[in-house]
Each structure stands twice: as C-alpha cells, then as structure tokens.
Amino acid sequence: xxxxxxxxxxxxxxxxxxxxxxxxxxxxxxxxxxxxxxxxxxxxxxxxxxxxxxxxxxxxxxxxxxxxxxxxxxxxxxxxxxxxxxxxxxxxxxxxxxxxxxxxxxxxxxxxxxxxxxxxxxxxxxxxxxxxxxxxxxxxxxxxxxxxxxxxxxxxxxxxxxxxxxxxxxxxxxxxxxxxxxxxxxxxxxxxxxxxxxxxxxxxxxxxxxxxxxxxxxx
Amino acid sequence: xxxxxxxxxxxxxxxxxxxxxxxxxxxxxxxxxxxxxxxxxxxxxxxxxxxxxxxxxxxxxxxxxxxxxxxxxxxxxxxxxxxxxxxxxxxxxxxxxxxxxxxxxxxxxxxxxxxxxxxxxxxxxxxxxxxxxxxxxxxxxxxxxxxxxxxxxxxxxxxxxxxxxxxxxxxxxxxxxxxxxxxxxxxxxxxxxxxxxxxxxxxxxxxxxxxxxxxxxxx
Numbered sequence: 001x002x003x004x005x006x007x008x009x010x011x012x013x014x015x016x017x018x019x020x021x022x023x024x025x026x027x028x029x030x031x032x033x034x035x036x037x038x039x040x041x042x043x044x045x046x047x048x049x050x051x052x053x054x055x056x057x058x059x060x061x062x063x064x065x066x067x068x069x070x071x072x073x074x075x076x077x078x079x080x081x082x083x084x085x086x087x088x089x090x091x092x093x094x095x096x097x098x099x100x101x102x103x104x105x106x107x108x109x110x111x112x113x114x115x116x117x118x119x120x121x122x123x124x125x126x127x128x129x130x131x132x133x134x135x136x137x138x139x140x141x142x143x144x145x146x147x148x149x150x151x152x153x154x155x156x157x158x159x160x161x162x163x164x165x166x167x168x169x170x171x172x173x174x175x176x177x178x179x180x181x182x183x184x185x186x187x188x189x190x191x192x193x194x195x196x197x198x199x200x201x202x203x204x205x206x207x208x209x210x211x212x213x214x215x216x217x218x219x
Numbered sequence: 220x221x222x223x224x225x226x227x228x229x230x231x232x233x234x235x236x237x238x239x240x241x242x243x244x245x246x247x248x249x250x251x252x253x254x255x256x257x258x259x260x261x262x263x264x265x266x267x268x269x270x271x272x273x274x275x276x277x278x279x280x281x282x283x284x285x286x287x288x289x290x291x292x293x294x295x296x297x298x299x300x301x302x303x304x305x306x307x308x309x310x311x312x313x314x315x316x317x318x319x320x321x322x323x324x325x326x327x328x329x330x331x332x333x334x335x336x337x338x339x340x341x342x343x344x345x346x347x348x349x350x351x352x353x354x355x356x357x358x359x360x361x362x363x364x365x366x367x368x369x370x371x372x373x374x375x376x377x378x379x380x381x382x383x384x385x386x387x388x389x390x391x392x393x394x395x396x397x398x399x400x401x402x403x404x405x406x407x408x409x410x411x412x413x414x415x416x417x418x419x420x421x422x423x424x425x426x427x428x429x430x431x432x433x434x435x436x437x438x
Binding site for chain 1: 269278281283284285288289291292295296308309311312315316319320353
C-alpha cells in the first residue's frame, strides 16, 4: 500500500512542529496543509471531530490526533530509522513522563509570561524558571534528552524554543541567563536539520507576539 | 531478578484504580501502600518529586508516575498475559487518544457536576452528558472498548463508575437514563474480578461525596 501522509497544521503551533520534526527525522514524504484556524477546513472537522484542532496526521485516510500520540505513531510505524522512543520499557516510561510534564506544566507556566498583567509577572517568571530547571536536571550532562540522538522529549520540547526567544526579546525574562543548559541544548537541537527546517522563522514569531499582545491588551 | 512491585496509592483515587486494575489483570503480586495525602510519606516525595502525587508504581526500586504511563509500562513489561493495548500502531494510537480524552475532558466536566453552584449545574450536566455520549459512540456495539476483552480505554474509564453512581444518588443527574450504553458497559466491566476488586465500595464513595460537599459548601 502506498503511504499517503497528510499533515493538517498551522505554522506557529508548537504541537504541529513536533509532528513536523518527527516526519522530517524519519524522512517521511508528506503533504503539508496549512489550516486557517478561523475558518477550519471540512477535512479538519471531519478528521478531528472531537477537538477540532490541529495538528492532525492523516495516514492513508485515517486520522491521528494529539501531537504526542501522533509522534509515537510515527515512531512505531516507521520504526527502521531514527527511533525516538527508547525500546526499554522503563526508559520509555520516563520519556513519556517528561513529555507529559512539558504538556501539563511547561506550556501552562510559559504562557503566563506574556498573558499575565505586570503585577503577576514576577511570580509567573519564578514558576516558569523553576519548571525549566527541573527539565535541565533531567537533561543532566546528556547531549539530548534522548541521549546521543534526538529523542521523544527533545521533539516535545524544542518547539518552545522560538517562543522563549520571544520572551527574551521583550526583556521580561532571560531564559538564557537563568537556564544556560537549556540554552546550550536548544542550540544543539537547532543544528539538526529536521529541527531547524520544522521551526518557523524567529522574526515571524516575534511579530506575532507583538500583534497578540496588542490584540489582547497584554502590555 | 525478583520483581518487587509496590503501589503508592489512595483508596478513592480513580487514577490509582487504573493501576490497581492493570496489576490485577496481569496477576502481578505487589505491595499496596495507602498514603495519607495530608501527610505524604518520605517515599512518595522521593519517588515523585515533580508532582508529589499518587499513584506511583515502584518496580524494583524505580518509580513510574502518572497513571496512564504506569498502565502502559505494566502492559509492556508483563506482556505475556492480558494485553491492554492493541499491537497494531493505528489501533494503539486510537486507544491512547480516547484515554487522553478521558483525562482532558471527562474528568473536568464530571467534576463540574458536584462542584458548581445550582445555577451553573444545568450547563455542566449538558456538557458532561455530551462528553459521555462521544465515548458511547466510540464504544459502539463492542463489548469493551478493547473489543472482546478489557483494554486500555476500559481501564482508564471504569474508575469513574462509582463517582457517576454518586451523582445518581444525589438526584442531580441520571447517567443511566441519559447514557444507557455507558451503563451497560460499566456493568459488564464490574463483572470482571480485576475491576470489581480494584474499585472501592460504593457506599464509602457516597459517604465521601457527602462529606466533601459539606466541607466545601457545594450543596
């Protein structure tokens, strides 16, 4: 059977970026379809009727929703090249734990950095840095979370890179000063083609943050 | 190597019940340790320093946190008996999707049924029933979500059974009238020993809900 792979996505979605990186790591040919989130395509609504969200990976007509589930699916189906999850069940459980931590904790506290009002930002910043430091500890002296090679946790986490640089630019927080190991790790990830070509241009993200801050009144 | 398995848990936790059912399904001997959540044990804080929550499965001294991750771990390590996840990657991704839906959606909207004030309860009830109906659709005419046998989604979902019966008792909502297929499925699950012996007595849950409603003023 021919492998027809379509990705319904939106350029700035860190969740979409995860799936893009996994597809690129495995070298899977696919059609990328940019969605207009204010006017979602009938295909998106049909393929993800529950959440109606991108990204959706469509493999031979069948949808896989939720980014971490899609990345695991890609890893299981295209298992000959660039394994993302370790084969050992314990190591695998730990990779899943940290990816889950990124979804449950990091996204929440990272978002607070630019949506909270001035007076709440100090607390938001502190919580954010503490949450990042836990991940730095988990990285330890490894090159990547996956060891010598990019793994599941790296794929889950690196899409936040550009957003963090956005915070930097707005002068509210220096991720690089506070978490130098995170910074060094992110730079190593960005050297990998599957990552760099899957992440959008930093200036475009910066402009978007400016626009969103204005639109929603977070100044 | 001997398999030393310890479960740090709390009797009423639906997340803990998932791990209990998985251990029972596989017939894994283990030591159950009830935690006092107001005075957590040093072992719990050491084994789950990130979230400091039960359940924690400890296998030969190493912790696995987060219930769905622990259930997957159990399924992968003790893989000779009672498989919980399908082996086919697509079917596996769908089981993960629905288990994730239960965590993200069902727990949230179910909780609203007894924490919201009177005037908000009608909307909460409607949302809850709609969320359940999506799961009923997914079940379709299968015996269990896992097909002929208990599977990952069944294990993720059935711990809510007693709580739903609690809503019934309080007369706010008739889960059984609104979702008869859910009711029939839950009854089938409760016929299975690994489930029935892992779920607490219904009267104890009822008493707990009464106590919590009083304590937090949800009347």
